[in-house]
Amino acid sequence: xxxxxxxxxxxxxxxxxxxxxxxxxxxxxxxxxxxxxxxxxxxxxxxxxxxxxxxxxxxxxxxxxxxxxxxxxxxxxxxxxxxxxxxxxxxxxxxxxxxxxxxxxxxxxxxxxxxxxxxxxxxxxxxxxxxxxxxxxxxxxxxxxxxxxxxxxxxxxxxxxxxxxxxxxxxxxxxxxxxxxxxxxxxxxxxxxxxxxxxxxxxxxxxxxxxxxxxxxxxxxxxxxxxxxxxxxxxxxxxxxxxxxxxxxxxxxxxxxxxxxxxxxxxxxxxxxxxxxxxxxxxxxxxxxxxxxxxxxxxxxx
Amino acid sequence: xxxxxxxxxxxxxxxxxxxxxxxxxxxxxxxxxxxxxxxxxxxxxxxxxxxxxxxxxxxxxxxxxxxxxxxxxxxxxxxxxxxxxxxxxxxxxxxxxxxxxxxxxxxxxxxxxxxxxxxxxxxxxxxxxxxxxxxxxxxxxxxxxxxxxxxxxxxxxxxxxxxxxxxxxxxxxxxxxxxxxxxxxxxxxxxxxxxxxxxxxxxxxxxxxxxxxxxxxxxxxxxxxxxxxxxxxxxxxxxxxxxxxxxxxxxxxxxxxxxxxxxxxxxxxxxxxxxxxxxxxxxxxxxxxxxxxxxxxxxxxxxxxxxxxxxxxxxxxxxxxxxxxxxxxxxxxxxxxxxxxxxxxxxxxxxxxxxxxxxxxxxxxxxxxxxxxxxxxxxxxxxxxxxxxxxxxxxxxxxxxxxxxxxx
Ligand code: SF4
Ligand code: SF4
Numbered sequence: 001x002x003x004x005x006x007x008x009x010x011x012x013x014x015x016x017x018x019x020x021x022x023x024x025x026x027x028x029x030x031x032x033x034x035x036x037x038x039x040x041x042x043x044x045x046x047x048x049x050x051x052x053x054x055x056x057x058x059x060x061x062x063x064x065x066x067x068x069x070x071x072x073x074x075x076x077x078x079x080x081x082x083x084x085x086x087x088x089x090x091x092x093x094x095x096x097x098x099x100x101x102x103x104x105x106x107x108x109x110x111x112x113x114x115x116x117x118x119x120x121x122x123x124x125x126x127x128x129x130x131x132x133x134x135x136x137x138x139x140x141x142x143x144x145x146x147x148x149x150x151x152x153x154x155x156x157x158x159x160x161x162x163x164x165x166x167x168x169x170x171x172x173x174x175x176x177x178x179x180x181x182x183x184x185x186x187x188x189x190x191x192x193x194x195x196x197x198x199x200x201x202x203x204x205x206x207x208x209x210x211x212x213x214x215x216x217x218x219x220x221x222x223x224x225x226x227x228x229x230x231x232x233x234x235x236x237x238x239x240x241x242x243x244x245x246x247x248x249x250x251x252x253x254x255x256x257x258x259x260x261x262x263x264x265x266x267x268x269x270x271x272x273x274x275x276x277x278x279x280x281x282x283x284x285x286x287x288x289x290x291x292x293x294x295x296x297x298x299x300x301x302x
Numbered sequence: 303x304x305x306x307x308x309x310x311x312x313x314x315x316x317x318x319x320x321x322x323x324x325x326x327x328x329x330x331x332x333x334x335x336x337x338x339x340x341x342x343x344x345x346x347x348x349x350x351x352x353x354x355x356x357x358x359x360x361x362x363x364x365x366x367x368x369x370x371x372x373x374x375x376x377x378x379x380x381x382x383x384x385x386x387x388x389x390x391x392x393x394x395x396x397x398x399x400x401x402x403x404x405x406x407x408x409x410x411x412x413x414x415x416x417x418x419x420x421x422x423x424x425x426x427x428x429x430x431x432x433x434x435x436x437x438x439x440x441x442x443x444x445x446x447x448x449x450x451x452x453x454x455x456x457x458x459x460x461x462x463x464x465x466x467x468x469x470x471x472x473x474x475x476x477x478x479x480x481x482x483x484x485x486x487x488x489x490x491x492x493x494x495x496x497x498x499x500x501x502x503x504x505x506x507x508x509x510x511x512x513x514x515x516x517x518x519x520x521x522x523x524x525x526x527x528x529x530x531x532x533x534x535x536x537x538x539x540x541x542x543x544x545x546x547x548x549x550x551x552x553x554x555x556x557x558x559x560x561x562x563x564x565x566x567x568x569x570x571x572x573x574x575x576x577x578x579x580x581x582x583x584x585x586x587x588x589x590x591x592x593x594x595x596x597x598x599x600x601x602x603x604x605x606x607x608x609x610x611x612x613x614x615x616x617x618x619x620x621x622x623x624x625x626x627x628x629x630x631x632x633x634x635x636x637x638x639x640x641x642x643x644x645x646x647x648x649x650x651x652x653x654x655x656x657x658x659x660x661x662x663x664x665x666x667x668x669x670x671x672x673x674x675x676x677x678x679x680x681x682x683x684x685x686x687x688x689x690x691x692x693x694x695x696x697x698x699x700x701x702x703x704x705x706x707x708x709x710x
Contacts, residue, residue: 054484058466090373126375138466173484
């Protein structure tokens with residue numbers, strides 16, 4: 001009897017302690033109820049409050065594409081259509097169509113179509129784990145309910161593609177680790193191309209940025225690794241990590257500014273959250289830039 | 303006139319007919335889709351027959367289509383309350399095949415420690431859930447479950463931060479585990495709150511193991527072990543004798559509740575259990591109460607193991623946890639193996655036969671699961687005979703079944 005009573009009281013002790021803040025319609029009070037110190041029994045009022053996801057949380061995968069304002073390869077798929085993910089998928093819900101160059105007929109390392117039946121996907125994470133190009137990642141967006149599952153639940157390439165930047169946001173530590181393993185933020189192929197050297201200029205800059213970014217990645221990783229050892233309080237550490245992130249962001253911003261085509265979107269806005277036509281606009285802009293660059297290259301060679 | 307005096311006397315003056323009642327498959331107290339055919343004499347059960355198979359999903363046949371690796375996430379879906387234990391059993395079986403006849407191929411020490419850590423936490427989750435729902439069946443409606451859930455949620459938070467999912471963990475791999483513990487349990491999120499959960503993993507674990515879970519178990523003990531209603535409802539009910547328990551080849555708390563000290567962790571030690579210090583919980587009575595006591599003692603023993611794991615986790619920090627990470631199509635040498643672990647519900651075994659082309663096979667030729675829920679359920683009729691209808695529900699709860707595993 002006492003135990004029931006104690007739990008009952010604890011539920012209200014928190015209320016008193018926090019001055020009934022948790023009933024205020026302000027989302028910031030959420031931590032009062034779900035934090036470490038919460039004693040009583042509380043429920044998350046789901047559509048209004050949502051639990052945040054840890055970094056490794058896995059839900060249906062998405063395909064990584066290069067940022068739409070990337071200098072060299074805007075919106076390019078990271079996927080090389082190697083087919084490993086389709087092979088390791090236990091319920092076999094990935095369908096890839098490889099693409100061929102329309103002129104030469106040779107295979108191009110880019111999928112023409114990529115489908116995942118998210119009704120079948122068991123969210124096991126194998127595809128993300130075994131993809132050699134870090135091109136498919138597990139998403140955090142779990143709200144997928146729709147009225148028509150026959151059409152809406154087979155995700156095609158367009159629906160699956162998300163910018164690389166998004167991955168860096170939902171899984172900062174993982175992204176850094178992977179960048180280290182790859183040897184830079186860039187895609188493996190881009191690095192290889194840079195090393196081989198297309199034109200001398202781009203290759204040098206590319207390598208430089210690649211190296212700089214690697215150094216930066218290592219440095220920020222150290223910052224992350226160091227933090228728990230040196231910082232005594234969680235606050236400190238968070239601040240440090242935020243700082244590191246800001247530095248990274250600043251570096252990125254600086255880099256994009258030097259590029260000829262300035263990015264049309266304001267930095268800091270969340271590009272994965274905006275509406276369809278904005279996305280389309282961005283994609284269009286990327287394509288335009290690509291075309292312009294191609295034209296320029298043609299000019300140069302002439 | 304036509305009254306049979308003897309029959310009236312036998313039934314306390316009330317004449318009753320034999321009545322056959324179908325309970326389930328859609329019945330809230332059967333913990334899933336499970337059917338019991340009861341022959342009643344008034345309120346008393348004279349015969350009970352469990353009918354399984356309503357959740358059959360062809361698990362074993364699918365397992366033979368899958369490659370060895372594919373089966374790991376499928377084992378999560380067997381006993382979905384203790385997926386870590388399921389992973390462990392399957393991985394042990396395949397590692398045994400990979401080890402070419404050796405006992406099994408042990409991964410790095412840290413990987414072993416992590417495996418045992420997860421499995422023991424999972425046992426706590428499982429027992430809290432089992433006891434909670436058993437008390438539910440006894441009429442303590444959802445109050446204990448609610449308090450257990452609070453601790454369970456915290457353990458699941460750890461699973462989520464480490465393995466990526468709360469219940470379908472898919473954590474173990476051949477030769478190690480999926481990933482090390484994260485530095486911090488924190489949420490990066492595109493959602494609303496990111497300040498709520500940010501703990502140092504080791505501190506979180508230490509607090510959980512040293513304070514939170516013991517507190518809950520003490521509460522449970524204090525609250526219910528000497529509770530009159532629990533005693534009245536469970537003492538002497540659902541009896542299964544030591545011999546019958548062995549004959550039906552039951553395992554886990556059902557077997558240990560009948561006085562047989564059989565625990566796979568001791569009988570056939572695997573992983574790092576030989577070096578850990580814990581006792582096998584045994585009770586002699588063979589009734590529901592002794593099964594309850596076995597679970598309660600096991601909760602404490604699990605905590606004892608977890609406490610020994612904490613220093614091991616500290617000094618193995620930084621060791622690799624997975625040896626062959628890039629291997630997505632493991633070719634498994636021909637042979638057969640049986641990997642077994644002590645899961646929360648009893649002995650869980652995976653029998654895997656690898657046979658295919660000449661030297662190695664990509665998928666199992668035969669894949670069989672020895673599911674403790676299924677085997678513990680077979681003597682249900684024996685346990686229920688002579689008890690009342692209301693007890694049947696509680697006896698079923700005291701066996702602790704998960705239909706996902708029973709029917710596969
Ligand atoms: S494994 Fe990665 S690169 Fe290969 S097809 Fe899948 S997503 Fe593309
Ligand atoms: S998460 Fe698992 S089931 Fe889903 S697409 Fe990837 S490999 Fe397939």
